[in-house]
Amino acid sequence: MDLDEVIKALAHPVRRDILQWLKAPEKHFADQEHPLEVGVCAGKFARCGLSQSTVSTHLAVLARADLVTTRRIGQWVFYKRNEETIAEFLRQIGHEL
Amino acid sequence: MDLDEVIKALAHPVRRDILQWLKAPEKHFADQEHPLEVGVCAGKFARCGLSQSTVSTHLAVLARADLVTTRRIGQWVFYKRNEETIAEFLRQIGHEL
DNA sequence: TTTGCGTATCGAAATATTGCGATCTATAGT
DNA sequence: ACTATAGATCGCAATATTTCGATACGCAAA
Numbered sequence: 001m002d003l004d005e006v007i008k009a010l011a012h013p014v015r016r017d018i019l020q021w022l023k024a025p026e027k028h029f030a031d032q033e034h035p036l037e038v039g040v041c042a043g044k045f046a047r048c049g050l051s052q053s054t055v056s057t058h059l060a061v062l063a064r065a066d067l068v069t070t071r072r073i074g075q076w077v078f079y080k081r082n083e084e085t086i087a088e089f090l091r092q093i094g095h096e097l
Numbered sequence: 098m099d100l101d102e103v104i105k106a107l108a109h110p111v112r113r114d115i116l117q118w119l120k121a122p123e124k125h126f127a128d129q130e131h132p133l134e135v136g137v138c139a140g141k142f143a144r145c146g147l148s149q150s151t152v153s154t155h156l157a158v159l160a161r162a163d164l165v166t167t168r169r170i171g172q173w174v175f176y177k178r179n180e181e182t183i184a185e186f187l188r189q190i191g192h193e194l
Numbered sequence: 195t196t197t198g199c200g201t202a203t204c205g206a207a208a209t210a211t212t213g214c215g216a217t218c219t220a221t222a223g224t
Numbered sequence: 225a226c227t228a229t230a231g232a233t234c235g236c237a238a239t240a241t242t243t244c245g246a247t248a249c250g251c252a253a254a
Contacts, residue, residue, distance in 0.1 A: 105211095147213075147214090151212075154212080171221060171222070172220070172221045
């Protein structure tokens, strides 16, 4: 886990929102036609009001920091929280701070 | 506590270093002529290799985020960790994330 | 294979952050 | 009042981040 990468990824409200939405997909993405178990479809995050390309960039930052995992199914890409990295971040930041 | 302000303040390695140094002043600033109880003198942070003005700016960012407290004594300004904000940040980030 | 849909990437503009030297302010000592 | 020291602030350059539209790519269906 790259602490610097993770903190910088978290230093943006939209990316924190995305992680929070992914915490309870059934609450925030109940309208998804695909099963939520595989993750949340990238396009669903348009709710933040940003353009498709911007949302994609934010998702890429989260993925680079390993805060989310991605899985491509057909033409869609599904995103899921990576609880391992999140837990390790909380542990490490609690230790370092 | 302004979570956004705090996270952005923490999103820089030098500022995290400063907070860590302040965790054990007797370990990192044993050479200080003033008693460490009042805090660590601003000038002591020059150890990070940055200029005086840059260090001062970093300290200001930490102070604005309420991660440190400042106390002026004569011509010196002493910095101390604000354990309350730090603890609240860890609580909140653990809850939000 | 052409068309369409979902997503990623590119290039560029706007904005924010980082860093420095110079300068200003505040305090202390002479 | 003058000088020195500590620290903050200003102005500016360099770099990074954010955002967008346009375009490229991957996949599926017609």
